[in-house]
Amino acid sequence: xxxxxxxxxxxxxxxxxxxxxxxxxxxxxxxxxxxxxxxxxxxxxxxxxxxxxxxxxxxxxxxxxxxxxxxxxxxxxxxxxxxxxxxxxxxxxxxxxxxxxxxxxxxxxxxxxxxxxxxxxxxxxxxxxxxxxxxxxxxxxxxxxxxxxxxxxxxxxxxxxxxxxxxxxxxxxxxxxxxxxxxxxxxxxxxxxxxxxxxxxxxxxxxxxxx
Numbered sequence: 168x169x170x171x172x173x174x175x176x177x178x179x180x181x182x183x184x185x186x187x188x189x190x191x192x193x194x195x196x197x198x199x200x201x202x203x204x205x206x207x208x209x210x211x212x213x214x215x216x217x218x219x220x221x222x223x224x225x226x227x228x229x230x231x232x233x234x235x236x237x238x239x240x241x242x243x244x245x246x247x248x249x250x251x252x253x254x255x256x257x258x259x260x261x262x263x264x265x266x267x268x269x270x271x272x273x274x275x276x277x278x279x280x281x282x283x284x285x286x287x288x289x290x291x292x293x294x295x296x297x298x299x300x301x302x303x304x305x306x307x308x309x310x311x312x313x314x315x316x317x318x319x320x321x322x323x324x325x326x327x328x329x330x331x332x333x334x335x336x337x338x339x340x341x342x343x344x345x346x347x348x349x350x351x352x353x354x355x356x357x358x359x360x361x362x363x364x365x366x367x368x369x370x371x372x373x374x375x376x377x378x
Contacts, residue, residue, distance in 0.1 A: 174356035177214040177267035178371070184232035189367035193232045213239040216259050218335065219271040220246045220278065225362050227271065230369065239265060245278030246270055247303040248335040248342070257345045266354050268339060268346075271369070272332040273362040279327050282308050283320065307331035332359040333373050 172180075187193050216239045217227040227233075227240045239259045241252055248270075259265050281297070282304040284290040291298070307330035308323070316323040336359040339346055349355035359373030 171264045171266060172212075172214040174267040174354055177265075178356075178358070180214055180233070180237075181231045181267075181269065181369070182371070185230060185367075185369045187232045188230055193229075207236045211236050211239075211263060213237060213259065213263055213265050215239070215267040215269060216256055216265050217241065217269050217271055218243075218246055218248065218252055218256070218339075220244060220273055220276060222273060222277065224364055225271070225273045230271075230362055230367070239263065244300050245276060245282075245304050245331065246272050246335055247278070247300060247331075248338040249299075249303065253339065253343050253346075256339060257343055260349055260355060261345060266349075266356065268355070268357040269371075270332050270335045270339070270357070270359045270373075271362055272328045272360070274325070274328065274364050276324075276328050276331075278304055279308070279324055279331060283323060283327065286312065287317070287320075304331050307334050329359075329361060329372065332361060335359070336373050 214237055217231075218241045219225055219227050221242045221244045227238055227242075231238065241255045243249070243252060256268055260268070278300055281290075282301045285301055286305065286308055304327075308327045310330065311317065311323055311326055316326055336357050339357050340350060341347060346355065346357070350357065357374060358371055360369050360371045362369045
């Protein structure tokens with residue numbers, strides 16, 4: 168079995184890779200040798216699991232300047248956590264012994280915008296399937312509707328993006344016996360981050376108290 172990469176080491180790799188990406192000095196894009204391709208076909212050992220948004224502007228491998236086989240990526244609109252996402256994380260932490268999970272939100276998230284429009288404008292024309300995504304984001308917006316942020320859509324959106332990331336992090340930490348046990352006893356970390364479309368930088372802001 169490949170050496171297990173610790174959560175701390177994986178986080179350092181992601182931070183370093185994101186700085187390379189943001190500064191246009193990416194170095195991980197390279198041709199694989201036949202041997203390397205064959206090794207990856209036989210097995211994988213991703214250093215981190217990324218639950219990110221489906222937004223075309225936030226491809227995790229590029230944002231973190233990582234190569235083939237480095238990341239186990241789960242993408243869904245609004246980086247929400249539903250049973251299928253929890254199961255995917257459980258699979259990776261159990262099968263591949265990956266010890267870092269990152270919930271990656273981003274600025275100008277369309278799923279958050281749709282949720283705000285539903286709550287403030289009464290726009291409920293979405294299909295049942297889209298509504299299932301909006302309904303998972305709603306609690307992260309509703310908490311701000313009794314504050315001054317209700318009158319500032321941009322500020323409300325920024326706050327809701329981070330609240331939505333925190334909600335997904337919390338659901339992963341406490342919504343799975345497998346994940347909860349690995350966090351408590353085997354070095355697994357679940358952290359939250361936000362990618363800024365405007366700068367290319369990722370801000371890790373949730374679950375970072377150990378650093």
